[in-house]
Amino acid sequence: MLMVSLDNAQATPLVEQIVDAVRSQIDDRILRAGMKMPPIRKLAESQQVSRFTVVEAYDRLVALGYLRSRRGSGFYVAPRREGGEGRQLASTDRAVDVAWMMRQALDGGADQIKASAGWLPPDWLDEDGLRRHLRSLSRRPDARLTAYGTAQGYLPLRQQLQVKLAEFGIGAAPHQIVLTEGATRALDILARHLVKPGDTVLVDDPGYFNFFGNLRLQGAILVGVPRKVDGPDVEQLEALLAHHKPRVFFTHSVLHNPTGANLSPGVAFRILQLAEKHDFLVIEDDTYADFHPHATTRLANLDQLNRVIFVGSFSKTLSGSLRVGFLAARPDLAAELTDVKTLTSVASSEFNEQLVYQMLTDGHYRKYLDRLQGRLAQATDECLRMIERIGLEVYLEPKGGVFVWARPPGFEDVAALASAAAAQNIMLAPGKVFRPQMQPSPWLRFNVAFATVPAVERFLGETLGGCPT
Template structure:
């Protein structure tokens, strides 16, 4: 057994041991009765305290994966590896994801959506969008009546091309297509690139809707831990010994749910791994416009060879219009456009024209700047509040909407969700953000909702 712990990951050591051992059992198909290291040996090999090793074994026994025989040691429980493999397929099941989404949308309107993934109405004070919509109705009769084009409005694709250039990503206009929102873009990529049974790497924790979408495609979803500066490259290298993924999905900037941003070293190594192990990277950069000073994108290093880059106007401008885009290598992009045509003919020309208008007349830039300043203030204030109140923050985000945090007095995120519920607040249980459905103590906090009185009271005393 070759386990490793990372003292800098911020992830509890016992939990790391549990995860490592679960994975070892699953990957090796270790049979019931296989002897496991003693407490003493485990602690010395990993360089952790005996308490950590004991805690890890207690968890594994509680999960029914290990049994202890007093006086003789620890053994793999009967059927453990089958259970783990099954767990791998079922965990964060499609139903779990969709029921989480139903809850989010059907939630009582009076409840504060502190755990949601979008901006609150308090951020929508401007009239720019309404003006742009009215302008399109006056200026463009085809815009309100007719189909768009398969790739989407040429002017908007050129404007996106210019925006990508500012991120260091060079793309021709024939490498950019518009889609009906970011989720639809993810789905198009999955439809083109994946077939049932394929393996796919995702970030853990990561975007749970993506996990559900991938289950829909009947692929094997494998989590790569997300660290403070991006995906855990060493763990990915290790996983690549056992799996041949077709795709790796990642948020480079203000990752969902940890709020962390990719560093250049990690970006370079991830791309190297993609090249040496021949997989594509789906760089889902829908939080890009929340960022003032651009950081590294894998697509910039790669020149859109094996990176498929996704963006969206849903997070900043409007979830209602559904405008997103994909930038990719031309031959691949052409195939994505074909699937788009067959499944929806074209996206909404109207919505595309509205976004174009706002990019052209500069109102989008001003609106985004306003959102950024406001979010940045809420992020700083919320970080202060949660740290003062004893929360552990996974990593302090440099921007965006999300903080990933847990509280030492509340052992499980389910308990946090229940306490929040009592306080009139909705949160999502942390385990849905783990592709393997791990029990988690973490929750995602959307700082845009965190200055509400109910949120502040809850964040000060989440244990009651």
């Protein structure tokens, strides 16, 4: 039986009062492992506090390893481990659920159908171009092949990125750009520097799941901001900000992963207004930028790297094997983040940065992207037609990129559907993996370059009782 006595007059916030009461009753074994916690609504009513307060308290207790949430069922006291150990490991456990899924995607054999992968098939990429640049790099007398690179990364590539960002309307001098081992490492370095254990971080719901795992590893408390077709739901964001003090909002503006949606200018402006008012930083992940055929809105375009830190990558268009990504930030932040990079990996691979630089500057990257965008548009059409034949509902028709977000009618959660697909070696990513607390979701992410094969349509048609052609 949970006993809480809250005191509005106390300096300690109500959320912390609940957290403390629950923790001490679990520590004292008044609440025992497996016991069900009062439902959020009920506790909120009995204590005369808002549901937000209870949600945040429960979230923190989950992050601390005191509670576990069970899908559709509620919150339970977590199994006890000796010492303080269990509590800290628990958050890693949850982070690792995500890592496990990622590992499945990376390590899946050649016969696995990666119908929901986050990247393109290798043979869609410019392998010949890469081979040609390898040979040319091997002959350049000025190639630096053996020495450590500089802390911030290969200067000519940073200068090239300055030009690229200027095309997006973002002003960033080379000293504001830090090269990293892919976008995920850029996000990792940001989390290391900006997020302390126990900090609240706002994330897209749904959003990039591997980074949710990274944030959990860092001890962050994740609060999801629902996505709409024009970007994060700013009404909900404002309501959340009445109850949370986030340090950072991590979001994805262009060809959002997983929904494929773009940010509208009006929503971008409101987010930046709220960031100013509530004093948080925004990390804008732009991993899929080069798949978008047209100019579109970015937060960093409005804000000019004042409150926004911009993250990009060449893993999707050039090579996931090279591990070249970058971040762009305010000069003072860029310097600090360079130091964090140095402490965590000395330097990134200048060797690979030289290769990417050569590929960007020899003039054919733009033409290559045009072809790729054309091929993706065609695959997207095919995927949308397949989805229509099977009878799934599409979230939106994406303006580019690799993702289609769709749901079968009548499902509350598609986790079991994804498991059945996995048994046939078809990798389907169920919506719950993109949600910050792995809440149930009826949505599926399709990768248009992989999903339009007969096996996927057959599986979905048969399983959902549709009429596959």
